[in-house]
Amino acid sequence: MQAEYRESLRDSYVSRREQLMAKIGRGTAIFRSAPMAVMHNDVEYVFRQDSDFYYLTGFNEPEAVAVLAPHHDKHRFILFVQPKDPVKETWTGYRVGVEGAKERYGADEAYPISELDKNLPLYLEKAERIYYHLGRDRPFNDKILKHWQNLMAGYPKRGYGPIAIEDTNPIVHAMRLVKSPAELELMRKAAEISVEAHNHVREFTQPGRYEYEIQAELEHIFRLRGGMGPAYPSIVASGANACVLHYIENNRQMLDNELLLIDAGCAYDYYNADITRTFPVGGKFTPEQKAIYELVLEAQLQAIAQVKPGNPYNLIHDTAVRVLVQGLIDLGLLAGNIDEIIKEEKYKPFYMHSTGHWLGLDVHDAGVYKHGEEVWQSLQPGHVLTVEPGIYIAQNIKPAEGQPEVDEKWRGIGIRIEDDVLVTAEGHEVLTDAVPKEVAAIER
Secondary structure, eight states: OHHHHHHHHHHHHHHHHHHHHHHHTTOEEEEEOOOOOEEETTEEOOOOOOHHHHHHHOOOOSSOEEEEOTTOSSOSEEEEEOOOOHHHHHHHOOOOHHHHHHHTTOOSEEEEGGGHHHHTHHHHTTOSOEEOOOOSOHHHHHHHHHHHHHHHHTHHHHSOSOOOEEOSHHHHHHHHHSOOHHHHHHHHHHHHHHHHHHHHHHHHOOTTOBHHHHHHHHHHHHHHTTOOEESSOOEEEEGGGGGSTTOOOOOOBOOTTOEEEEEEOEEETTEEOOEEEEEETTSOOOHHHHHHHHHHHHHHHHHHHTOSTTOBTHHHHHHHHHHHHHHHHHTTSSOSOHHHHHHTTTTTTTOOSOSOOBOSSSSSOSOOSEETTTEEOBOOTTOEEEEOOEEEEOTTOOOOTTOOOOOGGGTTEEEEOBEEEEEOSSSEEETTTTSOOSHHHHOO
């Protein structure tokens, strides 16, 4: 079964490369692997491959370059990789090597990475343009620009060569936005593990425990079930910490009558889940906590209902905002006409972020949200996104001009509810709905 699974994945990489090569015609596309990042002194972080590079190759080593040259008469997919080196492999792990790049990853040709400057021009000289994203690796950007300049210097005599450089992101990221069945299988697995972890820690939480204990339980399950670990730094925020959107210190002792906000997800074979739940540490909501929680939940449910093919992406956020604003007016936390409050964004002291994002190989995944200034991306089957409204009433909250002061009883309440949602042909599927969120299901 594992061999069949790996063969299916290999077919997926081939299909993606073929799609991309069909789009670039007589161009040549270049992709650079992620660099090794230093944690401190000579200790490196665990390597994580560049998402575009991995999407097209499945190759999981640093110091590599992938080239797609559909116009070349012999080599259409080329890899430059670290060669086999028994001494270095003893210290830093096994390498696939040049021959392995062809045998295991389907490259038509492979070279040692040291031969990049020598052999890359073979695949650029007859290309009509170079497709390359000018990323954060400035020395490599300069290398590609230098190759292009050298080829253009000879263009008048040869009469051919790449006359332009075009960014790969608009092409590749549009492909990545629509998930294949193979990708969805991995995302379902990431969601399944994350669901188990969230359900476990909800029962494990009690007054007196520390936030880091919850984090440890979450991430233990992520790894125990075969995941790569957390998809992003786990947020375990009790009390007023929940009003800090990206709180990651996770070092506070939890108290009774407080809420605990957990925003955490598992990465599985490079694909990610992203779940947020908020629940009472001691098992029961206070009246104020319950009122805010039910408002956020209603906003999320109505926003999820808008996830269906053909709907514009912004409808999800607009729906959530309208529910939240009306609820805050009803609770006396906002005052005035709902349309004016929304237009003037006077709700933003309570809700300052958008209602979701694309999800996939990256937690905030590739893909555009708008086409130009006015046209929002239409949802289509295969899109996966998060839906995550929230309300955050910080201790030092400053209401917008003309809005009422916030009573002390509301301060320190932070609530977010987040699920991962797949757009289907009929509507949507909530991949993470096995984590309870109704009040009756989470109180104890």
